[in-house]
Amino acid sequence: MSAPSVPYIRQTAGAGAARAAQRSRGHGSERRPGWVTYSLLTLAILVFASPIYYAFLLASSDAATIAQNPIPSLIPQSNFLENAGKVLASDINFWKALTNSVIVAVITSVSVVLFSTLAGFSFAKLRFRGRTGLLLFVIATTAVPTQLGIVPLFIVMAELGWLGKLIAVIVPGLVTAFGVFWMTQYLESALPYELIEAARVDGASMIRTFWSIALPAARPAAVMLGLFAFVGSWTNFFWPFIVLGSTNPTLPVALQLLQASYFKDMSLIMSGVVLSAIPLLILFVVAGRQLVAGIMAGAVKG
């Protein structure tokens, strides 16, 4: 129909002709882009990275210098450790906030992965009455702004006596509709029926089949989902801020307290910002690849 494909040209007319054909095609997938593309991307990444670097510049300076000049220096100064020490020793309870954030993020991401995979396995691979309707319901609820239910949620938490306790943040984060949808999508294509049948023939119960067949098959998607749940929990502010209060904060809540009590010393606030960002930046270095893959995989299917 259209021009012959590049591999076809390579076979029939030789490598030189193939290369020429490739060059002539505007959007050939093999063509390397020029320096303009790379400069644009470098610029974009500099724009994205500079606020973070700027926070570190301020964190390594001191209040007096910052007051004189918004750009204290382009090279980090030596005060970061001292500032960080002050933040850690301050009355905002930074260590407690860090521990709380770790506890909440770990529990909720493990739970989201487990329950989403369980439900995803059921939706993707098991037949039962009402399956299509319930799955549609899950998909529809991914778009529901549940954050707007805070008033009744707060009333319920107060009734249960959970105000100020971590459990009040953990329980609403245990499942997400997105997670169920995500694992259903993945398992539909990644888990062959033959494997399930083989396990059933060998006499495995349903839960055994889930545990030793579905869960291992779900691993790549489960890792991504876990990462997103972790980042989501770590950066969550609105609900913890309402329900936890200042005595038992998570990191974002502690940052708000830091801002409220030390607003005169920008170097301290920025030290808190940097300290709270370090764990996720490390996670990003280790697992950024999975985050990128996860976002891109979610887009094609969603």
Add this chain to the structure above:
Amino acid sequence: MATSTTQPRAGRQLPDSPRPPRRVGFSQTLGRWDVKVSPYLYISPFFLLFGLTGLFPLAYTAYVSVYDWHLLGGQGDFAGFSNFAFVFQEPNFWKGLRNTFSIFLLSTIPQLMVAVVLAAVLDANLRAKTFWRMGVLVPYVVAPVAVSLIFGKIFADQSGLANSLLGVIGIDPIKWHGAVLPSHIAVATMVNFRWTGYNTLILLAAMQAVPRELYEAAVIDGASRLRQFFSVTIPQIRPTVIFVVITSTIGGLQIFDEPRLFDQLGQGGPGRQWMTVTMYIYELGFGNQKSFGRAAAVAWVLFLIILAVGMLNFWLTRRIASDATPKEARRKKVKR
């Protein structure tokens, strides 16, 4: 498929089975029960927890909104629509609505445009692909609270980075906190900072799924790179654009973290110039008034607004995007 084949297979296995037949009979009954109940059992944790912590509170908000209900006093008398009537005559409610929409538009539209361009740039046969993709995603792992603290300093009215940079090119200092529109731009910048890269990757994935033959055909028809972008890429990634617009609508209209921490008082400025609806909900329910009824009324109104705007978005994006496709098809027919 798995469930329907279980029984006969178990039967077929019988001769090889070392177990006595009686036990197989029992496990068969158990197995049938297992097959019937397990699917529901596995989806139940999600439905139970999501129902209790997500859907029920949202629905119950409507109930709370028609009562006199206070943080300390608890449920009071039935109030009808007086909570709604109260907030509708409050200037702060309308200010919040105005600010929310203004910030939403200032963040969604430029963000989407930059993300589409960046995605198109990334949709090339780059060296070190993963590096560039990770590079645009860095802001995503910085918490909105931290982003707000950083940009609060960048957009400080006195001795802020933005103003001193503007000073270099001879522009007078802008009241990033003091004035209405500049404060909206500042808050929108935070949102854009954190989400542009994320949406870029979503759009990039969609662009990579566009069949390359379409571009080859466009080249043969003599389309320039720019023309290919507008006539092939954009119509092809339409569903993803709808998806991105709707997600940012749902998130953007509920914005709280960034404006809350834009200054240390968290009121949205002395004239409430950057107070959003969600901040107003917080203030009504947990601030000075401690009126859950009024907070719930505003939350319910915002819910309906999000629903309406989401549907409007869906309709608009579909219309705009599907206008492009038939024209394209018609033009091709004429050519042949």
